[in-house]
Each structure stands twice: as C-alpha cells, then as structure tokens.
Amino acid sequence: MLGLNKSDTRLLLIVVALVAAAPIILNPFPEGSGLAQFNAGYPDLMQRFVIFGIFAIGFNILFGLTGYLSFGHAAFLGAGSYAGMWMMKLLSINVIPAIIFSTLIAGVISVLIGFISLRRSGIYFSILTLAFAQMAFSLAASVLTPITGGETGLQTNLNDPRIFPEFLGGGSSIDGNIPKPSLFGIEMTASYQLPIGGWEWTFNWGYYICGVVMILAFYMAIRIFRSPFGLMLKAVKSNQQRMNYTGLNARPYMLACFVISGMYAGLAGGLMAAMDPQVGAERMQWTASGEVVLMTILGGVGTLIGPVLGAGLIKYFENIFSKINSNLLHEWFAFLPDGLEDFLVTIIYPFIGKGWHLTLGLMFMAVIIFLPGGLVEGGKRISRAIRRPKEATAADGKTNPAE
Amino acid sequence: MDQIILQILNGLDKGSAYALIALGLTLIFGTLGVVNFAHGALFMLGAFCTVTLSRILTLSHTVIDESRKDFLGNPLKVDVPYVYDWFGESTGAAIIDWAVPLSIIFAIPVMIAIGVAMERGLVKHFYKRPHADQILVTFGLAIVLQEIIKYYFGANQIPAPAPEAFIGSFDFGALIGFDAGAIIYPYWRIVYFCFAMILIGAVFAFLQFTTFGMVVRAGMADRETVQLLGINIDRRFTLMFGIAAAVAGLAGVMYTPINSPNYHMGMDFLVISFVVVVVGGMGSLPGAVLAGFVLGILESFASMRQVIEFLPGINQVVIYLAAIVILLTRPRGLMGRKGVMED
Numbered sequence: 164m165l166g167l168n169k170s171d172t173r174l175l176l177i178v179v180a181l182v183a184a185a186p187i188i189l190n191p192f193p194e195g196s197g198l199a200q201f202n203a204g205y206p207d208l209m210q211r212f213v214i215f216g217i218f219a220i221g222f223n224i225l226f227g228l229t230g231y232l233s234f235g236h237a238a239f240l241g242a243g244s245y246a247g248m249w250m251m252k253l254l255s256i257n258v259i260p261a262i263i264f265s266t267l268i269a270g271v272i273s274v275l276i277g278f279i280s281l282r283r284s285g286i287y288f289s290i291l292t293l294a295f296a297q298m299a300f301s302l303a304a305s306v307l308t309p310i311t312g313g314e315t316g317l318q319t320n321l322n323d324p325r326i327f328p329e330f331l332g333g334g335s336s337i338d339g340n341i342p343k344p345s346l347f348g349i350e351m352t353a354s355y356q357l358p359i360g361g362w363e364w365t366f367n368w369g370y371y372i373c374g375v376v377m378i379l380a381f382y383m384a385i386r387i388f389r390s391p392f393g394l395m396l397k398a399v400k401s402n403q404q405r406m407n408y409t410g411l412n413a414r415p416y417m418l419a420c421f422v423i424s425g426m427y428a429g430l431a432g433g434l435m436a437a438m439d440p441q442v443g444a445e446r447m448q449w450t451a452s453g454e455v456v457l458m459t460i461l462g463g464v465g466t467l468i469g470p471v472l473g474a475g476l477i478k479y480f481e482n483i484f485s486k487i488n489s490n491l492l493h494e495w496f497a498f499l500p501d502g503l504e505d506f507l508v509t510i511i512y513p514f515i516g517k518g519w520h521l522t523l524g525l526m527f528m529a530v531i532i533f534l535p536g537g538l539v540e541g542g543k544r545i546s547r548a549i550r551r552p553k554e555a556t557a558a559d560g561k562t563n564p565a566e
Numbered sequence: 567m568d569q570i571i572l573q574i575l576n577g578l579d580k581g582s583a584y585a586l587i588a589l590g591l592t593l594i595f596g597t598l599g600v601v602n603f604a605h606g607a608l609f610m611l612g613a614f615c616t617v618t619l620s621r622i623l624t625l626s627h628t629v630i631d632e633s634r635k636d637f638l639g640n641p642l643k644v645d646v647p648y649v650y651d652w653f654g655e656s657t658g659a660a661i662i663d664w665a666v667p668l669s670i671i672f673a674i675p676v677m678i679a680i681g682v683a684m685e686r687g688l689v690k691h692f693y694k695r696p697h698a699d700q701i702l703v704t705f706g707l708a709i710v711l712q713e714i715i716k717y718y719f720g721a722n723q724i725p726a727p728a729p730e731a732f733i734g735s736f737d738f739g740a741l742i743g744f745d746a747g748a749i750i751y752p753y754w755r756i757v758y759f760c761f762a763m764i765l766i767g768a769v770f771a772f773l774q775f776t777t778f779g780m781v782v783r784a785g786m787a788d789r790e791t792v793q794l795l796g797i798n799i800d801r802r803f804t805l806m807f808g809i810a811a812a813v814a815g816l817a818g819v820m821y822t823p824i825n826s827p828n829y830h831m832g833m834d835f836l837v838i839s840f841v842v843v844v845v846g847g848m849g850s851l852p853g854a855v856l857a858g859f860v861l862g863i864l865e866s867f868a869s870m871r872q873v874i875e876f877l878p879g880i881n882q883v884v885i886y887l888a889a890i891v892i893l894l895t896r897p898r899g900l901m902g903r904k905g906v907m908e909d
Binding site: 230232279282283285286287289290291293294295297298301302304305306449450453456460513518520521523524525527528531532535 | 601688691695696697698699701702703705706707709710712713714716717833837840841844848878882883886887889890893894897
C-alpha cells in the first residue's frame, strides 16, 4: 500500500491506529480513582507526544541513517517556532501557513549550517553543530530581540497586523480577544469531551492536526528509509571512504539528509508554536538538543518507531512522573508497617518527583550500556526469547549460512 | 592601552578555567581515546567539594552564653563550630575563613578516587565502542551526577567566599605606571591565574620529568609497543584519568569564589571547553592550554563596550565563531597532530 511493503504497511497502520485512539488508550484509569494521575490523555501532553515524535523522527533520519551525531537540532526547532509565530502575527492566525513557513525557514537555516558543518565528521561535526546552535541561542536571546522577543519571548498580540485575517476560517480580533490559532475556524484548544462510565475522554482538535502531520512525517520517514537515497545514507554510516572510492560523492546526500532532518525539526517547532502561541529562546538551548538525542537513543536509533516511543516515554516521565510527591508515596505504601513504609519512601523519593531527571539519566545510561539498540531492540530480544523454544525444534538440522 | 591590558587580565581568569578543564579533557582523550562529556560534571563536583568542606568545618554545637541576653532577656544561644573548640577561637576562625584553599587538600584525593572509580566502573567498557557511544554514555553520567548533587545541595547557588585576605581589588595600573584606578583587578582572580599556571606546570612537569610520565607519554604515542614491553599501561592510564579528574576538580574548587557553585555549572563550562579542545587540537596538551587562554582573552575583548557598539552581540558568540573559523581553516585545530581523530 502506498508504495510500502507488507510489514511497513502494518507498522504504519499500527501507528495510525495508535494516534487515532491515543485519547482513549492514554486514559486507562477512571476519573477520580487513585491511579487517575497516571492518565496522560489530556490534550497538552498528547500534543507534546506527537510533536516531539516528529522532532525525534527527523533527528533519527540524520543520526540513525548516517551516524552523524548533531548536538544542535534545537536551533531548527526554535527557528521553526519563531517563523511560525511570525506567520500567525503577520499573515493569518490560521496554522497552515505557519507550519509551512516554519518548515521552509528551518530548511533554509539547515542548508547554511549543514553546508559548513558537514565538511567535518565525527566529534568535530557534533561540536560544530553545537557551536552553531549555541550561537543561535545567544543571538536569539540578545541581539535579535526585535525578531525573537529576546528573553521575554514572542506572543501573539491583539494589534498584530494580520493581512488575511479571514484566510481559511482564521479567527479575527473583532471581539477584542487575542485570537487563538485555528484551522477551518476551529480553535486549536477546542475539544470534545466524551464521558463514558467513570472515564472521561478528551478529543482535541489541535492534537488531531498534530497527529495527522505526524503520520505524514512518519510515512515520509519510512519512504526515506526504504529508498535508494536512504541506502546511500546507510552506506555513509557503514563506510564513507569505501563510498568515495566507488566514485560517489557523499556530500550532496549528506546535505540533503541534514536539510530534511532540519525541516522535520522546523515542522515540529511550527506545530509547537501553533498549539501554544508563545516562543522563548530557551527552546534553542543545547539541553533541548540533548533531549532529542536522549529520545532517539532511548527508543532505538535507526529504527522507524523507536524515536516516537522514546519521545513519548520522556515526555510522559517529564509530565507524569514529576508530579508524584512524597505524600502520594506514603499513601501508596500505607499498607506496610510504618518503619518499612518510611524506608521505602526514603529510597524511592530521590528518583521521582523533582528527581525524575535522575531516573532518566540512569535509564539512559542503562540503555546505552546494555541495549545499544534502545527499547525496540529490547522488545525484539524479549519476543525472540519467547519464540525461540518453539523455533528451536523446527530449525533443527538446518545449517545457517555463514555471515 | 589601559583598556587593552584590562581586557587581557579579565580574559586570563576565565581562560585559566577553560585551559584547566580542556587540559583534563585532552589528557583523557590522549591517553584513553575517550571523549568524556562528563568532564564538566567533574568540574562541578570539585566546586561542591569546597561546599562540602566548608559545611564540615562549620559543623557546630549550641552553647548557652550566660554573659549575653537575647531580646527576651534569656541567655543567648550561640552556635560554636567544633573547630573553635579544637584549635581555639582565632585559629578556628582562620580555618573557616580559608575553607576554599583548604579544600584543595580535600579535593585531590576525592577527585582522584572519583576519576578512578569512573574509569574502572564505566568508561573501561567503552574503549571498543564508537565515539558516539562514549559521548552518549558520559553525557548520561553527567546528567546523573548533576541530579545527585541537586538532590543533596538543592538547586540554588551556594556562595563560597574567598579568604578575607584576598577580598578586594589590586590596583594593577599603578604598578606599571598608569593612573591609579585605571586597571583594577580582584585579588582572587590573580590567585586563580597563578594557581592555574602552577597546576598546568605541575601536570606538564609530571609528564615530562618523571618515569611514570614518560611511560604515559610512550603509551600515548604507541600503546601496543609499550604493552609488549611488559608494562601494565592500563593501570597507568587509569591513574591518568584520576589525575585529569583532579585537575578539573581543582579548577572547580578555586573557581567557587568567582562564581558561586550550582548544580549545572559544569554543563555551562563543558560546551565551551569542548570547543576549546577542538580549537586547540584533539589530543594536544599545549594546544588545549593555548586555546583556553586565547579564547578566554578573545571573549573578554569581545565584551568591551566599544566592540559591542560596533558589532552587537559579538560577546555572546565570539567563541563559537572562532571555533567555526578555525575548524574550517585548520581542521586539526591550532596544534593538533596528524592521525588523531581523523575519521
């Protein structure tokens, strides 16, 4: 289907189904129950899942396929956000031009940065991208204040000169309120609440727009992974020198890959601006670049679905785990004898709540040390371990070809 | 003219910090071939050695002072540090005042132990893995160390003042014939610069003039041959990792009066010190030191008022700009050797 083979089609369909049903899947616990705080099915967080999913998919196209570790991807995310904001300020509050323009701007910037950074490889490439991103961050926070709003950031205002206020049902500011980003006249924050039994499911318009964009982005990523172009990029990773000796110039491929990856980041940035119309320079800081590296590695480098899983996991930790406090822990362990309860709470407390970064760091290290392929490899190993007892009898007597 | 001298002086103290961190990074890279993203965290740990020591020194017990009354007329309760009891009041006060320099003695064994533990426990397993994996695992370690410190010491800056003797500024201009007050420079920054020079000199002397250093240099040049000669080079390299950690830690210890330590100070320095290492040339020790000072001075020149008026924002980006220019024109850095990280 759509030029994909059978297993890829299945993967895509699974992703589509997951994205469509996320508001239900992520809210498995009834409202008001003790576990309700593990529900992640509220619009803000779901939007972040898919937006960072797009960001990580794009990063994975660069790092997973070519092995070039960029430590400056947040610059494209930030540039995309700023570009999207300006479209919403100047053109129309409609999100479509914002998203398109943010992708384009990020593309242009990544051509510039990529052209220079890709002259070097390995750690030098990482440092160069890091240097560019830090430059972008410092400039956005200081000198470029007329464009970026400096430290206070950029917001939509009442008196923004929108040229086509009514374009595709964009909201206008007639009623005296700051118009919210919208599409076809429906605001991004609009949601439909569906209470069934004890559950309450929220179907959010903004989330579904992000979801559709992510599915398109995911489809594109599959096509890139399976294309001759993707094969060329894998050749760069396995042995660039051999590729040069066969008469192929790797640089145009690398640049194209870098730009595609940057445009994904810009797209994510544009969506972020569209969902929550305010941008600050901290979005470009190198810790943000580090975050997307974490996501991709945790999920699984070079796999299709890994980065999305990693993005979801980290955002879930950031928003849900960080809310657990010591009172709640005491409630959970209340059934234990007092001494044991206090002991357990003391042990667990540093790892949750405000300390969730510690858990994240430990998890990240564990993944790098024991599971270089990330969660996807972990899943594969588990499924292989389950399947092996059955296959062992079937495969007896068959010789494996020498690798 | 006085402006220029002032900016050079201003650049020296930041440059010393860059140079010390970059020196440690290069030592690790040159000996073990590992790109250590946790080096900034070691700098931060050193700074927190100072905090820990000054907390230990000020451990107190409460004494009821009958001679003084509080506002309710009750006898005043006074916290008396234990060091007062042990060494007498004036010596005790002096010890607490000199907590920062004293932490050097405390930090050296602690940092060497941390460095050796890090190498044996984690980094050892990554020699055969690609550089990207080394970067990532040490990056993860940096996050973990940072969070542990944040858990114990909180997220706020913790001031650690310099000894009273070094508070205040030195009128450097008057010494070399300028008007009084033209070039004023804080005492502690002079101390920091001298300390950095001594430490750098000590590391170089250690490598140059001791048998141990000779073996390490031989190992850096050709590890296999040294091993074939029957020398256990791994053990020496492990100790070098500890020494590199100690250098970063001491840089952090002495930096505390200039910049109050907080848990993410390491990350802030790490990015720049990586730039410094790359500019100096991967694996070149003199290059790291030179690049550290050059970039530090460059940064302070770029923050001059006249320069900022001419090129707004240049002070924020000059280091990165310099790094980009140098990497593109001299791909091996200022003093890089052939064959190091050429891939």
